Amino acid sequence: MSNFAIIGPGAVGSTIAYDLQHNQPNLKLLGRREQTLNFFVDGDSTNPHQLTVTALSDCHEKFDVIFIAVKIPQLSKVLSKLDHLLHQDTMLILAQNGHGQLSEFTHPFVYQAVVYISGQKEKDKVTHFRDHKLILKDTPQTQALCKKLENTPLKIQLTDDIEAAIWYKLLVNLAINSVTALSRSTASVLTVPGIKNLCENLLREGTEIAKFENVIFEEKIVTEIMTIYEGYPSEMGTSMYYDILEDKPLEIEGIQGFLYNKARLHNLKTPILDTIYPLLLAQQKN
Numbered sequence: 001m002s003n004f005a006i007i008g009p010g011a012v013g014s015t016i017a018y019d020l021q022h023n024q025p026n027l028k029l030l031g032r033r034e035q036t037l038n039f040f041v042d043g044d045s046t047n048p049h050q051l052t053v054t055a056l057s058d059c060h061e062k063f064d065v066i067f068i069a070v071k072i073p074q075l076s077k078v079l080s081k082l083d084h085l086l087h088q089d090t091m092l093i094l095a096q097n098g099h100g101q102l103s104e105f106t107h108p109f110v111y112q113a114v115v116y117i118s119g120q121k122e123k124d125k126v127t128h129f130r131d132h133k134l135i136l137k138d139t140p141q142t143q144a145l146c147k148k149l150e151n152t153p154l155k156i157q158l159t160d161d162i163e164a165a166i167w168y169k170l171l172v173n174l175a176i177n178s179v180t181a182l183s184r185s186t187a188s189v190l191t192v193p194g195i196k197n198l199c200e201n202l203l204r205e206g207t208e209i210a211k212f213e214n215v216i217f218e219e220k221i222v223t224e225i226m227t228i229y230e231g232y233p234s235e236m237g238t239s240m241y242y243d244i245l246e247d248k249p250l251e252i253e254g255i256q257g258f259l260y261n262k263a264r265l266h267n268l269k270t271p272i273l274d275t276i277y278p279l280l281l282a283q284q285k286n
């Protein structure tokens with residue numbers, strides 16, 4: 001395990017590259033095109049670090065570990081250009097929000113990471129705000145990765161219940177992404193009468209869907225997630241909010257769409273999700 005690549009030089013991918021570069025000096029950060037990025041770590045806006053991006057189309061090496069950190073609608077294109085970077089034991093780590101995307105992979109060693117890294121990319125500038133953590137399923141292969149990266153700022157947490165970790169993050173994203181995107185407002189939308197109630201009801205539906213997928217959360221999860229939302233600064237936007245403002249493809253299919261389809265599968269009544277999901281689809285311009 002000595003040859004590392006990261007595909008997707010955005011907020012998450014650049015942070016992983018920055019965190020690993022001293023431990024893995026030959027690692028490749030791969031993007032759509034060759035580029036030099038100015039990377040600001042831990043909210044320090046005064047001290048740029050340069051990151052070199054190689055065009056994915058110009059890379060012909062094979063890697064032992066590849067992190068994929070593109071947005072959900074960008075994944076299928078990356079997967080169509082991946083085969084020549086893989087050997088039979090390559091470990092792929094999908095660093096994305098949402099659920100269900102692993103079904104698009106045919107390679108055997110693929111793990112979904114639950115991403116706790118916060119940042120934003122604007123043109124050639126990437127600002128990392130906080131957190132350096134990925135949660136992965138505990139296997140001998142991920143244990144070896146964890147050991148390999150133990151002296152880097154990237155913290156890999158292993159869990160026996162990756163489904164619970166993925167679903168928890170999915171539920172955290174579900175309500176706040178939906179209301180900020182549809183209202184085109186930052187977290188300040190939570191002060192609008194009725195919005196907190198809408199979030200709570202949407203979270204209850206999400207928790208019920210999780211139960212039918214054998215992921216059981218205690219009822220207090222709704223209050224717990226609402227407390228997380230209330231801790232957000234009112235000027236904070238979510239990724240779906242920024243994507244909708246910038247007319248970018250939205251990560252709907254891995255979040256609201258994934259849950260909507262699961263609700264249909266289990267014949268569940270989810271009136272809030274049934275309203276939110278088509279309204280988001282209707283906003284999708286691409």
Ligand SMILES: NC(=O)c1ccc[n+]([C@@H]2O[C@H](COP(=O)([O-])OP(=O)(O)OC[C@H]3O[C@@H](n4cnc5c(N)ncnc54)[C@H](OP(=O)(O)O)[C@@H]3O)[C@@H](O)[C@H]2O)c1
Pocket residue numbers: 007008009010011012013030031032033056069070071072074077078095096097098115116117118119120121239251
């Ligand atoms: N940002 C956060 O705070 C955060 C937190 C937790 C989870 N996440 C999740 O992490 C995932 C990645 O998010 P992000 O915020 O890092 O996204 P991002 O900043 O938009 O970065 C995605 C990067 O992928 C690149 N890309 C797109 N298509 C590509 C292709 N075909 N080949 C190579 N590179 C390609 C983009 O290139 P261009 O620069 O050319 O567009 C961009 O640099 C998402 O699922 C997101 O929901 C993000």
